[in-house]
Amino acid sequence: MKHPVIGTVKNNRWLTPNIFELMVAFPDHSMEIKPGQFVELQCQGNHPVYLNRPFSPFMIRHQDWYFLIQNKGKGTNNLSHLQPGDKITMLSPLGKPFLPPTADNKILLIAGGVGLAPIYYYISHYLPLYPKLSITLLHGTSFEEDKIELPGYLDVLQYYFHADQSASQTNSNLFQYYQTLPKIDFDTAFVCGPLPMMRAFSRYFTKENRIHFVSLEMMMACGLGFCKGCSISTSDGMKSVCSDGPVFDGSELDWNLL
Amino acid sequence: MNQLSTNIGSLTLANPIVPASGTIGYGLELSEWMDLNELGAILTKSITLLPKKGNPQPRLFEIELGLMNSIGLENQGWPQFVSEIYPFISSLKTLKWVSIAGSAVSEYVELLSKLQDFQLDAVEINVSCPNVKKGGVPFCFHIPSLKELLKAVKKVNPVTKIIKISLESPPITDICHMIEDEGFSAVCIGNTVRGLVIDLEKQKPYFSNQIAGMSGPAIKPIALRAVWEVYQSGIKIPIIGCGGIRSVKDVLEFILAGATCVEVGSANLIDPTTMSTIIRDLMKYCEQNQLTLQKLIGLAHRKE
Numbered sequence: 093m094k095h096p097v098i099g100t101v102k103n104n105r106w107l108t109p110n111i112f113e114l115m116v117a118f119p120d121h122s123m124e125i126k127p128g129q130f131v132e133l134q135c136q137g138n139h140p141v142y143l144n145r146p147f148s149p150f151m152i153r154h155q156d157w158y159f160l161i162q163n164k165g166k167g168t169n170n171l172s173h174l175q176p177g178d179k180i181t182m183l184s185p186l187g188k189p190f191l192p193p194t195a196d197n198k199i200l201l202i203a204g205g206v207g208l209a210p211i212y213y214y215i216s217h218y219l220p221l222y223p224k225l226s227i228t229l230l231h232g233t234s235f236e237e238d239k240i241e242l243p244g245y246l247d248v249l250q251y252y253f254h255a256d257q258s259a260s261q262t263n264s265n266l267f268q269y270y271q272t273l274p275k276i277d278f279d280t281a282f283v284c285g286p287l288p289m290m291r292a293f294s295r296y297f298t299k300e301n302r303i304h305f306v307s308l309e310m311m312m313a314c315g316l317g318f319c320k321g322c323s324i325s326t327s328d329g330m331k332s333v334c335s336d337g338p339v340f341d342g343s344e345l346d347w348n349l350l
Numbered sequence: 351m352n353q354l355s356t357n358i359g360s361l362t363l364a365n366p367i368v369p370a371s372g373t374i375g376y377g378l379e380l381s382e383w384m385d386l387n388e389l390g391a392i393l394t395k396s397i398t399l400l401p402k403k404g405n406p407q408p409r410l411f412e413i414e415l416g417l418m419n420s421i422g423l424e425n426q427g428w429p430q431f432v433s434e435i436y437p438f439i440s441s442l443k444t445l446k447w448v449s450i451a452g453s454a455v456s457e458y459v460e461l462l463s464k465l466q467d468f469q470l471d472a473v474e475i476n477v478s479c480p481n482v483k484k485g486g487v488p489f490c491f492h493i494p495s496l497k498e499l500l501k502a503v504k505k506v507n508p509v510t511k512i513i514k515i516s517l518e519s520p521p522i523t524d525i526c527h528m529i530e531d532e533g534f535s536a537v538c539i540g541n542t543v544r545g546l547v548i549d550l551e552k553q554k555p556y557f558s559n560q561i562a563g564m565s566g567p568a569i570k571p572i573a574l575r576a577v578w579e580v581y582q583s584g585i586k587i588p589i590i591g592c593g594g595i596r597s598v599k600d601v602l603e604f605i606l607a608g609a610t611c612v613e614v615g616s617a618n619l620i621d622p623t624t625m626s627t628i629i630r631d632l633m634k635y636c637e638q639n640q641l642t643l644q645k646l647i648g649l650a651h652r653k654e
């Protein structure tokens with residue numbers, strides 16, 4: 093039986109003016125979380141919020157979970173003020189993961205902003221298991237100052253970074269940047285970031301018949317598949333982003349409706 | 351009989367904790383977090399005859415002590431009940447309750463008569479969903495429509511029937527007596543409270559359906575007041591209390607105000623083990639105070 097787990101904050105630091113890294117130790121959390129899955133965190137603080145908030149782990153080292161969080165509103169602001177020693181409740185693991193790679197796959201990973209969290213977790217989870225994986229990582233942010241230094245694996249990745257130099261928040265410029273790059277050879281692509289960016293890549297990959305998956309973000313109440321608050325319409329009927337996703341085969345989504 | 355057992359019509363629930371319709375799907379996902387057989391009964395999301403896509407996004411809005419939803423009864427209709435929902439709930443040992451909703455009297459009648467072929471312990475008839483446009487106002491806001499519905503459904507299917515009304519049903523005591531007079535087994539008080547959000551950027555209502563349903567601790571005093579008033583009006587059929595319950599303390603308040611059992615809704619969305627915790631705490635409370643739950647029903651009304 094799954095159960096909510098209580099962790100202890102070990103560290104909390106700003107990586108960029110708007111993004112912080114929250115490190116929490118979950119001692120009794122034995123359940124494995126796969127790349128693409130997410131958790132719900134309770135955000136108690138000075139301005140408690142009623143609903144939990146969904147986040148993807150960025151990195152897990154033994155019992156220490158790292159979250160890469162963009163300061164957006166009340167909930168994330170509460171999290172940004174957590175101090176070492178504070179307690180936090182988590183529901184995990186939630187949702188369906190990214191398709192696992194096979195040993196010598198060529199993988200293209202595309203991340204916009206804090207969409208880097210599940211994408212980097214994919215790298216740090218699968219590269220040690222499949223050292224022959226060939227991974228290209230494309231990371232885009234609005235501004236240069238939003239760039240997040242990768243904690244590891246830089247030497248074994250093909251890595252591209254692009255900053256839009258605008259606050260448009262759309263990040264579809266990353267797609268334009270991608271098109272200027274030398275052709276990248278890949279078997280499967282995984283994309284996580286702002287909707288316009290994912291839409292641009294997915295439409296292109298669908299046209300090119302490339303296997304690709306996107307991780308959708310939707311306002312959630314439960315994150316557990318209970319409430320139908322996060323439903324989207326797909327070619328295969330209504331789907332709950334939290335329990336049927338958040339990872340979807342991009343070619344099966346109706347991007348006009350999203 | 352145990353200390354927590356309670357009765358709805360001819361049914362005996364092992365304890366008074368039932369999930370509120372629409373807040374645990376039909377239970378499959380919740381079964382990863384708690385043993386559903388611990389519950390007094392399982393209760394599904396409202397099903398409709400035909401599949402419903404529900405309302406467009408956005409469907410959720412967070413408020414200070416709760417949320418607003420505009421789900422619009424998204425469900426896969428009767429076929430899914432037969433192929434998925436019934437097989438799942440019938441595998442459980444606890445009481446099996448199904449919630450139904452419709453946009454016309456005939457839809458309720460047809461659903462009830464189809465349900466006759468299935469072994470269920472009760473059907474909760476949702477006449478109070480604020481999130482469906484078709485049919486306009488919920489049945490329970492219009493007394494003649496509600497009366498017509500009650501008369502039409504009462505003879506169909508001998509299963510125990512519960513009518514779920516709105517906390518805003520005008521005047522709530524009259525409606526509950528009407529439900530009692532028509533011979534229904536219980537009344538559930540109640541559904542979400544209608545509310546509105548204005549999107550300041552768009553200068554328009556936030557939800558496409560404009561009005562949405564408010565739930566969670568913010569509505570608890572309203573629900574508790576409604577249960578209190580209905581109990582005080584001398585109703586004989588059991589009252590199922592619902593609105594903002596998230597702890598054993600809340601449950602006890604509802605029972606003392608006159609509820610025979612309660613439904614826990616939004617709290618499941620925050621912590622899927624809430625109901626399990628409440629049942630455990632309730633048992634502890636009754637053991638420590640050496641009392642049975644039945645003794646507490648309506649006790650707050652005593653005059654001394």
Ligand SMILES: Cc1cc2nc3c(=O)[nH]c(=O)nc-3n(C[C@H](O)[C@H](O)[C@H](O)COP(=O)(O)OP(=O)(O)OC[C@H]3O[C@@H](n4cnc5c(N)ncnc54)[C@H](O)[C@@H]3O)c2cc1C
Pocket residue numbers: 130141143144145146147148149160161162163164165166167168169206209210308309310311312313338
């Ligand atoms: C599967 C998934 C994984 C995510 N992973 C990350 C991550 O690793 N790092 C990160 O920084 N962000 C992540 N997010 C986004 C993050 O959940 C939201 O930014 C956060 O909930 C905003 O909360 P807030 O109270 O600070 O902002 P609010 O002031 O409440 O809202 C700001 C914006 O966030 C959205 N939002 C608010 N509440 C929720 C909610 N309960 N669920 C989803 N969206 C909401 C609103 O639609 C609004 O546009 C993820 C979202 C999903 C669905």
Ligand SMILES: Cc1cc2nc3c(=O)[nH]c(=O)nc-3n(C[C@H](O)[C@H](O)[C@H](O)COP(=O)(O)O)c2cc1C
Pocket residue numbers: 319320321370371372373395396419421423449476479514540541542564565566567569592593594595613614615616617
């Ligand atoms: C997301 C959501 C979906 C709901 N769906 C239904 C439904 O299908 N049928 C129904 O009778 N009530 C539905 N309700 C109302 C709840 O069953 C309950 O009456 C209401 O939320 C008040 O209880 P609470 O404050 O404990 O949540 C829904 C409520 C929520 C929050």
Ligand code: FES
Pocket residue numbers: 311312313314315316317318319320321322323332333334335
């Ligand atoms: S957020 Fe409740 S079903 Fe997805």
